[in-house]
Amino acid sequence: MAVSKYNAPDRDRRRKTLRDLLKKAGGAISTEALHVDMVKAFGGFSVRTTRRDLEFLAGKPQFAVRVELPDRRRRYWKLGRGSLDLALTPPDAMTLTAILQHADRFGFRIESDQLVKLRNYAATEVWSRSERNMIAEGRITSGTRFMVLKPGDYNADHLITIQSAMEDDQSLKIVYRPRDSGGAETCLYYLKPLALSYQDSNVYLSAYVAEETWPEGQSPAHGSPRGKYSSNGPGQTCVLMLHRIEDVQTHLAEIPDPPGYDVHSIEVQKDLMTIHGEKDISLELRLSDNLQNRLSENPLTDEQVLIKTAQGWSLKCQVRDSQGLRLFLLSNAADIQVVAPASLRNYIYGVLKEAIAKYSQD
Known part of the structure; x- marks a missing residue:
């Protein structure tokens, strides 16, 4: 029979004690054996309470796991995968x-x-x-040796709301400040949150927009280019900046995930990271001794090949042509010559030419 002190306020302590007992057991142990130790810790109470606690622990995230043994008269348990002391x-x-x-x-x-x-x-x-x-x-x-910009100033409560909606498979109603929108200060998105990415001092939300509402007369024309880090239009995935969210609320509408959504796909990564092209490129660089030393200790990719040549060092690898790669090449331009592919070589040459022209104007 339960005693008066063994009530709801003790629930968390009960379940923590059960996890400790399962850990100590090191293997399968019956409900009844666990209950004996629980009574020693808390005083007399019904075994039904211990059963309920074990059933709860067996749910998410499986702190306890039921074990099937020949003894069908009793239930046996072992420590689950979600336990950490x-x-x-x-x-x-x-x-x-x-x-x-x-x-x-x-x-x-x-x-x-x-x-x-x-x-x-x-x-x-x-x-x-x-x-x-x-x-x-x-x-x-x-x-870091690189210049790190200050993080975007987002509302921490907004992040909690988004995380909770993702956990509960809910939709969201978001008031957002779009970029390059042609004058609209805010717009309204009804969307399904899909993934969060923490990168470059900001937090980004990958989402599927089902519907959007703009101020009168400021809705983007159908098929017109959209600003980066805003909606790509209804019925498409996009990436939003957390610090540009003005308000976020859960929404009753059931918006399903888009078929085959994968945050690591090229389609999504193009919005998140700025990816050039659909496939990896065959990159070939000519390096100075200084940069060869760096890349031999901190490789550009796991499969890169470095070879000593008459002109210095040659590096070859397969890599995604991304904004990050281009920034790396430009930041080390004095120690790198892009040999291939020609498209990337021409891009780097063009940017450097523009930079030299600006410095030549003074």
């Missing part, structure tokens, strides 16, 4: 601290209570068993 060694805590610092630098905000607790826990573990506080002294840090 947080216990970090100081080296692990140092690594996690650096990861969180690096994430914050690129727009991953550590704002929720649980993530703040995780960050603080890691910081505590670094110095609690050490002679000095290396985090306070700035000895655990992260950085």
Whole structure:
């Protein structure tokens, strides 16, 4: 019979204790055996409560798993795949601290209570068993040699609403500030959120737009070019910038995912990353000794081939022709000559020619 102290407020502690018992068991254990230990921990109460807790743990994300054994009179359980007891060694805590610092630098905000607790826990573990506080002294840090723009200023509540809608397979109604829209300050999208991408100091939402509403007289003409990082039009996928969302609410309309949607497909990546062409290109570069040294330690791709030639170093690989590749080539232009393909070589040459012309005007 249940005692008065064993009620709803103890639910989380009960389930945490059950997970600990399953972990300690190391294998299959019956409901009745688990209940005996639960009574020792909490006092007398009905085995039905233990059964309900186990059934809950067996749901998402499967903290417990039911095991089929010959003894049909009892149910047996083992630890599921979703269990984790947080216990970090100081080296692990140092690594996690650096990861969180690096994430914050690129727009991953550590704002929720649980993530703040995780960050603080890691910081505590670094110095609690050490002679000095290396985090306070700035000895655990992260950085990049490249210029990192400040993250876009998005509303953290908007991100939570989008994440929750994705978890629950819901649709959204979004008030958005489109880019290059011909004068419209905001428009309204009814869409299905599909994927989130954290990149280049911003958070991007890949979505399928079912319907859109524009201010009177400002709707883009059918088939006209759309600004990047705004809707591509009803019935199409697009990518939106989180910091351009003015308001977001869940919407009752059931908008299905587009057939065959894949966030890694060329179609989606063209909106996310700016991809030139449908297939990888056969890239051939001529490198200086300085850049050969760098790319031998930090390869452009896993399959790249570096060969010493009379003109220096030759690099060949298959790679996607993306905005990132072109920015890399331009930022190292003094140490790189693009040999092939001709289209990429001509592009780099044209950009450098324009840059030289600008500098020659002074």
